[in-house]
Amino acid sequence: xxxxxxxxxxxxxxxxxxxxxxxxxxxxxxxxxxxxxxxxxxxxxxxxxxxxxxxxxxxxxxxxxxxxxxxxxxxxxxxxxxxxxxxxxxxxxxxxxxxxxxxxxxxxxxxxxxxxxxxxxxxxxxxxxxxxxxxxxxxxxxxxxxxxxxxxxxxxxxxxxxxxxxxxxxxxxxxxxxxxxxxxxxxxxxxxxxxxxxxxxxxxxxxxxxxxxxxxxxxxxxxxxxxxxxxxxxxxxxxxxxxxxxxxxxxxxxxxxxxxxxxxxxxxxxxxxxxxxxxxx
Amino acid sequence: xxxxxxxxxxxxxxxxxxxxxxxxxxxxxxxxxxxxxxxxxxxxxxxxxxxxxxxxxxxxxxxxxxxxxxxxxxxxxxxxxxxxxxxxxxxxxxxxxxxxxxxxxxxxxxxxxxxxxxxxxxxxxxxxxxxxxxxxxxxxxxxxxxxxxxxxxxxxxxxxxxxxxxxxxxxxxxxxxxxxxxxxxxxxxxxxxxxxxxxxxxxxxxxxxxxxxxxxxxxxxxxxxxxxxxxxxxxxxxxxxxxxxxxxxxxxxxxxxxxxxxxxxx
Numbered sequence: 001x002x003x004x005x006x007x008x009x010x011x012x013x014x015x016x017x018x019x020x021x022x023x024x025x026x027x028x029x030x031x032x033x034x035x036x037x038x039x040x041x042x043x044x045x046x047x048x049x050x051x052x053x054x055x056x057x058x059x060x061x062x063x064x065x066x067x068x069x070x071x072x073x074x075x076x077x078x079x080x081x082x083x084x085x086x087x088x089x090x091x092x093x094x095x096x097x098x099x100x101x102x103x104x105x106x107x108x109x110x111x112x113x114x115x116x117x118x119x120x121x122x123x124x125x126x127x128x129x130x131x132x133x134x135x136x137x138x139x140x141x142x143x144x145x146x147x148x149x150x151x152x153x154x155x156x157x158x159x160x161x162x163x164x165x166x167x168x169x170x171x172x173x174x175x176x177x178x179x180x181x182x183x184x185x186x187x188x189x190x191x192x193x194x195x196x197x198x199x200x201x202x203x204x205x206x207x208x209x210x211x212x213x214x215x216x217x218x219x220x221x222x223x224x225x226x227x228x229x230x231x232x233x234x235x236x237x238x239x240x241x242x243x244x245x246x247x248x249x250x251x252x253x254x255x256x257x258x259x260x261x262x263x264x265x266x267x268x269x270x271x272x273x274x275x276x277x278x279x280x281x
Numbered sequence: 282x283x284x285x286x287x288x289x290x291x292x293x294x295x296x297x298x299x300x301x302x303x304x305x306x307x308x309x310x311x312x313x314x315x316x317x318x319x320x321x322x323x324x325x326x327x328x329x330x331x332x333x334x335x336x337x338x339x340x341x342x343x344x345x346x347x348x349x350x351x352x353x354x355x356x357x358x359x360x361x362x363x364x365x366x367x368x369x370x371x372x373x374x375x376x377x378x379x380x381x382x383x384x385x386x387x388x389x390x391x392x393x394x395x396x397x398x399x400x401x402x403x404x405x406x407x408x409x410x411x412x413x414x415x416x417x418x419x420x421x422x423x424x425x426x427x428x429x430x431x432x433x434x435x436x437x438x439x440x441x442x443x444x445x446x447x448x449x450x451x452x453x454x455x456x457x458x459x460x461x462x463x464x465x466x467x468x469x470x471x472x473x474x475x476x477x478x479x480x481x482x483x484x485x486x487x488x489x490x491x492x493x494x495x496x497x498x499x500x501x502x503x504x505x506x507x508x509x510x511x512x513x514x515x516x517x518x519x520x521x522x523x524x525x526x527x528x529x530x531x532x533x534x535x536x537x538x539x540x541x542x543x544x545x546x547x
Contacts, residue, residue: 022366033399098291121528125521129305135320142322193287222392
């Protein structure tokens, strides 16, 4: 009897056939581009013609690290990304807990669909919806007599709205794997609900929260569209990168600036790897 | 078992979260019929006028055509590459399997702006390629691979290998096993993956902005370009409402074909 398809020397050929095209695409088109990005951060621009000059200089990197405008935008962007992640986690955990541990099978399935469907609705339309919602004479003002208007708060709210499903799904998946008996045992032994959630459920779903946070953090970090739509004058790193590339036509400086979110997210991924979150992706 | 009070609290929270998720979308639907050009609420009157205007908008149709073309081409590429990668990872054990996994997921894990700038730098300063539909397709295919990959991988994991083992024990060649056993069982996941990949491409803004150049517009780019023009607002409202209703379509179709809607992008 021959076990097919499990790595035996004779089976290397079909494996190579399957693996080479996707790997070639991802390595050449994707990793290759990231390498060019890294490289071009050390290039410069001819001041008269505006064309990219491929001579090595660390000017862009130095400017990115020292310019106060860039530093403020970086801190603001990191702050927004962390706040959005926190809000998403706070909203998602009770919702996911209900889905996994309280709802009946049918309701659970319906809720999974209900939470994921907005993910497939147009990103622009959703941001635009918040522009309507928060407008000075808009629905929110009509309903509760107050609106934060367009600005930092609106940006945080909109981004939390946009990326909430990315947090709910991994947290729900992690909660679904927690056996009901553990919760029963905890309450039988006299723990209150909050103790059970904090001491039994919490540690078990933490990798799920960490997995979700990778998406919410990364997506919020690189955003420049939502902030343009609802942020008023608020500038995130993405706006500045876009401005350097399109308005100032300084591709190398834009590349150097985009190393900030790249470094932040790689650092975040490395930190999250310790929690086992990457296995939950 | 959680206490009754806690269960009630969680139920209320869930209802609140659903309102939070769906109220903005309902607002978009309502606003497409708003006779006023402003966001003032409640609307002063309802009208179907904007739907006629939107139907007559040339820019909308042209960009819609571009979006469809980009989506189809990117999906076709992603379908081939994603399926191959999923089979390799699920049906073989080899050194670096986890790395392949990470490499496929990376394009949607890293911020779109990083991917966009990277591709832009490669096309313009390294390869000197003119930006246009082709460069958009390359960008979209790169991040669509993961959607196909996740759907096929989930299906293959669920199927296990026993039927394929039986097939080869009974003397079928590798190709015959694939053609008559594996392929029919993964067809639904292939379709679901393709639909969801198309939906992802259709909606993408950031990577598109950096790979399309100034002349080519996809539908999202066209919407974004018109978002702040007050006299275009009603037409945008209609397009927004249509897209919101149509968003149900990929989810519903993919679910019907047994796709992994929840796990495709997460």
